[in-house]
Amino acid sequence: MTAVIRARRPLPILTTEQIATLKPELAEVIEYRKSGLSLNHIIGCPLECGYCVRHLFDNFGLKTPRALMSDEDAVQLLTGHHYFRAHKTPIQLFNRATDPMLPVVKPHTFNVLRLLDEQGLTNHVLVITRWRVTPEDCAVLNSYRHIKLTVLVTHSGIDHPGIEPVDSAIAAASLKTLFEHAKTYRTVLYWRPIVPGLNDSDAHIARALELSQHAHATVFTGLFFRDEIAAYYRENGLPEPYQDTARRKIMPEESEQRILRAFHRPENAELPWGPLFRKTSCGVAYAHGEADYNGHYGIRELCDICPLAQLKLCKDAWQAPDLATVTREARALGAVGDIEVTDRAIIVEGLNEPPRYSLQHAFGYQVHDRTKPHHYRRHGRADLGWPAPAA
Ligand code: SF4
CATH class of the missing domain: 3.20.20.70 (Aldolase class I)
Known part of the structure; x- marks a missing residue:
């Protein structure tokens, strides 16, 4: 109808x-x-x-x-x-x-x-x-x-x-x-x-x-x-x-x-926290039975509450991109300095948020600005309300 x-x-x-x-x-x-x-x-x-x-x-x-x-x-x-x-x-x-x-x-x-x-x-x-x-x-x-x-x-x-x-x-x-x-x-x-x-x-x-x-x-x-x-x-x-x-x-x-x-529902081995997510794209992707399109799987501690089947989906889809390809695309967008691909994220310099998000969605891999580091367990959120990171 x-x-x-x-x-x-x-x-x-x-x-x-x-x-x-x-x-x-x-x-x-x-x-x-x-x-x-x-x-x-x-x-x-x-x-x-x-x-x-x-x-x-x-x-x-x-x-x-x-x-x-x-x-x-x-x-x-x-x-x-x-x-x-x-x-x-x-x-x-x-x-x-x-x-x-x-x-x-x-x-x-x-x-x-x-x-x-x-x-x-x-x-x-x-x-x-x-x-x-x-x-x-x-x-x-x-x-x-x-x-x-x-x-x-x-x-x-x-x-x-x-x-x-x-x-x-x-x-x-x-x-x-x-x-x-x-x-x-x-x-x-x-x-x-x-x-x-x-x-x-x-x-x-x-x-x-x-x-x-x-x-x-x-x-x-x-x-x-x-x-x-x-x-x-x-x-x-x-x-x-x-x-x-x-x-x-x-x-x-x-x-x-x-x-x-x-x-927390420890008795539910498949969904110990239910379908609960810290990130918008994770919840959206899960709801459609897909891997996270922002590549948050690279920030592994973020996934500790995720349903087991979703973890597997994201693990299977998540792949570090080829450095030469990333470098070419990042440079075309205006990146300066070294470009790295770590086991968590692509690290760039000189790109503001729109080109970074564009790369992130293209590769399904996190893209971080070297000058704004993400602290462990902070999940890209503000430092307020968390202990100071170890020096
Ligand atoms: S496994 Fe990680 S990246 Fe994938 S949806 Fe869960 S929290 Fe997000």
């Missing part, structure tokens, strides 16, 4: 003059992020989550979603992008400046998914929401034939109205609906941001454990606490969770240990 998308007038497209007033990063429709090449031609969100990355783009004040271009133009821009590889590059949709399931945004979400699917593309597509998802929406999400679609439902359980004005019960209901109706797509409980003292009590963890039964996988992560977000907390008198800010997500060791203890 073909799912019917209810017609709704598309969002107005901003004029060139209006776009010129935006922060350049926000007017940039495509951004390469670790979990995929991200398409963001709709901006604006009324949900007001205190920790939202929209603070980083000076976009928090824009509450009414607006389009920067048509869906057709945006998809063309994405698939024609120099980093885009058909059937390979993971894609993220509206994950930076709006929520893809807001009523006025949803028709665009479905339209973009359709436009990608009609091209026969089999790339992963990640849609992250905390908003309402109905059984009718699920019928549309099940109607795509080619793309590997994952709907990640953000659920924090934070009940501080200044930090999280949206009731977490909405996300919980959406997750259950999505899981119940899933046929071709997969759904992930995106348990984040976990903030010590705010939403990591035993009751919060028990709630997440219960919700994880309604998802194909669960991913838990910490908080991006950047300068702009810290400033918003201060201006609004919100309790600041950390004294310092950090470039990477903060996930303190103590919270992680308590979560792992609660999820």
Whole structure:
């Protein structure tokens, strides 16, 4: 049965003059992020989550979603992008400046998914929401034939109205609906941001454990606490969770240990922690029965909670790339200095995140910047909340 998308007038497209007033990063429709090449031609969100990355783009004040271009133009821009590889590059949709399931945004979400699917593309597509998802929406999400679609439902359980004005019960209901109706797509409980003292009590963890039964996988992560977000907390008198800010997500060791203890089921030899993952791409890949496309298997300590069958899948797929090939591709992207392939990662210098992610997704192997080393067991997360690494 073909799912019917209810017609709704598309969002107005901003004029060139209006776009010129935006922060350049926000007017940039495509951004390469670790979990995929991200398409963001709709901006604006009324949900007001205190920790939202929209603070980083000076976009928090824009509450009414607006389009920067048509869906057709945006998809063309994405698939024609120099980093885009058909059937390979993971894609993220509206994950930076709006929520893809807001009523006025949803028709665009479905339209973009359709436009990608009609091209026969089999790339992963990640849609992250905390908003309402109905059984009718699920019928549309099940109607795509080619793309590997994952709907990640953000659920924090934070009940501080200044930090999280949206009731977490909405996300919980959406997750259950999505899981119940899933046929071709997969759904992930995106348990984040976990903030010590705010939403990591035993009751919060028990709630997440219960919700994880309604998802194909669960991913838990910490908080991006950047300068702009810290400033918003201060201006609004919100309790600041950390004294310092950090470039990477903060996930303190103590919270992680308590979560792992609660999820541990030693009697289940195949899935001792259930389908629980520290990394988004690991949860997404597992949900589709594939090896992690970010090559996290190289960071072996990250895999210590993984289902055994998934470990085998990743082990079999993970292969150190040929140094000459890597060197050629990295140099073409602008890498300088020595290029190494270790048993954990490709190490480069002089490449910022987009070209590094491009290499990482092309080789299925971690790509690290020599000047920003990943510390053991920190899994590429911030150092806050962990003991100082040994000298
Ligand atoms: S085995 Fe490792 S890389 Fe693969 S999904 Fe599990 S945690 Fe991720």
